[in-house]
Amino acid sequence: MIPVKGFAGQNVAVLGLGRSGLATAHSLRDGGAHAVCWDDNPAARETAEAEGFTCKDLRKQGAFDEIATLIVSPGIPHLYPHPNPVVVAALDAGVPVDNDIGLFFRSFADSSWDNFDTLPRVIAVTGSNGKSTTAALIHHILTEVDRASQLAGNIGRGVLDIDPPEDGSVVVLELSSYQTELARSMTPDIALFTNLSPDHLDRHAGMGGYFAAKRRLFAEGGPDRAIVGVDEPEGMFLAGQMSEGPTDDRVIRISVDRKLTGPGWQVFARKGFLSEYRKGRQTGSIDLRAIKGLPGAHNHQNACAAYAACRSLGLAPRVIEAALHSYPGLPHRSQIVAEAGGVTYVNDSKATNVDSAAKALSAFKRIRWICGGLEKEGGLGALNTAKDNVAKAYVIGREAAAFALQLDMETEVCTTMAQAVERAMAEAQEGETVLLAPAAASFDQYDNFEQRGEDFTQEVRARLPA
Known part of the structure; x- marks a missing residue:
């Protein structure tokens, strides 16, 4: 504590x-x-x-x-x-x-640090999607290389509930906009922004307020290094605000949309390959395609973010690559829960908004898609961009019929998880993926997204041959 x-x-x-x-x-x-x-x-x-x-x-x-x-x-x-x-x-x-985040930052350091050879570090991760996976991935890499690490905040333990830090240890925090918007003190050593898409807009009175809440981690904290996803305008703007010029490597830009160029420090992924460039020269490369725990471009962005954070701590590219291969993934986030008869069953219950669900749909081919729940603001139009990957959608939730009407693809209104899983498994063919990626909140039928994901997993496993 x-x-x-x-x-x-x-x-x-x-x-x-x-x-x-x-x-x-x-x-x-x-x-x-x-x-x-x-x-x-x-x-x-x-x-x-x-x-x-x-x-x-x-x-x-x-x-x-x-x-x-x-x-x-x-x-x-x-x-x-x-x-x-x-x-x-x-x-x-x-x-x-x-809030507790503000109390943590004002209380974390103490006089015992005077005896440390290497001061403890704090890495704080925020953004709309990928925060949990990125934070867990950083923690996993550090653990694999025997560097003392604790995972806390919106994942793992509460920030004030962690153990006092050791010499050279790292605390990895996942911070939501709810946490960053109110904390009076935020002084991470490394601050990381994954991406931005509409979410929690009522809480922040729109996208501007939502971005402002995320931005506080950087503007109020003044981190030694800022790692910023630049695939949205807000990320580009934030990176520009944090940088003193093109060669300022205190800012690491990350992308999965394009190759990043220039004399600064960049990490990007294209066609499944992660590349690190520094001062105009390539300094690292990893083939992400064979890493089972990180499927799809959205997880490749998480890999770029975690890689950049660990490189900031001095870890070598090959050390990071080895640790990526042993990453098991997080429950309810592109989690493979079963494979049988040539069909893969994936639980991505954490895909609670349209953007995260669209990314999940782009990560797999030939999908039997289970979706629906408590719809968020903004509509479902963005989901239709991935419709070529979807063989059929099986819609759950109290408003399943209205949800299905917005999808430009073959749909079946199932309402319950049990019926959706039964129908998807009955129709799934070899080489296809049965994917739960709801694109909606869970509260119309479940207490939380974890309970929804567990229900999916139980329904799948109950129907598989013993």
């Missing part, structure tokens, strides 16, 4: 008592602060009280008297679409609002 610094003897309010909220309360207590907790859910309050914390209704008049700051869990809105009443009360009382 990382004890929170700077609040010893003070009252700090904690709003939201899920995983990150409870970890924050414990870290505040370890740092000598008194955590004053609140959650609208009585069960969450009971859990906190059982662990020795004081719960106080922060919605009541005078609740923020003698409170030093308010720490807000990521899922609680503080501005758009409507700020939580507790956040409004804090701001009205002049109380600063922060």
Whole structure:
């Protein structure tokens, strides 16, 4: 655990008592602060009280008297679409609002580092798609080369719940826009931006606010090195803002759309081959096509990002290449759950928006596609660009019929996962892929995308020969 610094003897309010909220309360207590907790859910309050914390209704008049700051869990809105009443009360009382990411960065370093030969490093990964895979891939590579590494943030452990760092160790953080938009302190050594596509637009009042939340990791943090995907205009703009000129290798540009040129530092993938160029010369190359855990161009972008981060730490290209081959992939992200009768079954339940689903569809040929759920803003038109890869779509969800009408391909309304899997498996032929890539949120039928992916996996395996 990382004890929170700077609040010893003070009252700090904690709003939201899920995983990150409870970890924050414990870290505040370890740092000598008194955590004053609140959650609208009585069960969450009971859990906190059982662990020795004081719960106080922060919605009541005078609740923020003698409170030093308010720490807000990521899922609680503080501005758009409507700020939580507790956040409004804090701001009205002049109380600063922060989150666990801000507390982590202000508390991570301590005096024990004076005895380290190599200072610990923090790599922070953000973007719309590929954050989890990129962060997990960096952590995997470091682990494979016996470099102490911890994976935290939006994946793995809560940021304040990790172990104190060792000499030369690395903390790899996956950070969502919900986390970057509010943190008052962000000082990663390496900041990484994968890509940008529409998501969480109600929370950020549109694409501009969404990009601004991501950009804060770079603008507020001033990382020693910025790794930026430049396949969208926002990434190009961000890379330009971070760079002092064409030869500034503090910025590494990455792409899967084109070959990058110039005297700077670039990593890109074309036709399945990763290339690294520095000062106009090629310094590394990896054939990604045979790496089973990283199928498709979207995963090749993740490989470029992870490669660039590990090269920034001084790892050699061949060392990174060997580690890429042993990467098993993450659950619910292009995860091969079965292969039988010449058919491959892939769980990409994490493809919760149109862009990530389109990338999944482009990664495979001859697809029996299971899709649908709680549709997000923007429509489904972009999915039709990959229709040549789809033999048929099997649509699930409460609004399956309306979802299917937007697809320019053969569809079958199945509604339930069980029916979709049964129909797709019955019609799948040798050489085809049965792919779950919903292009929608899961909340109309499931608690989360993990539960949806597990349901798909169970339905597939239950129907395979013993």
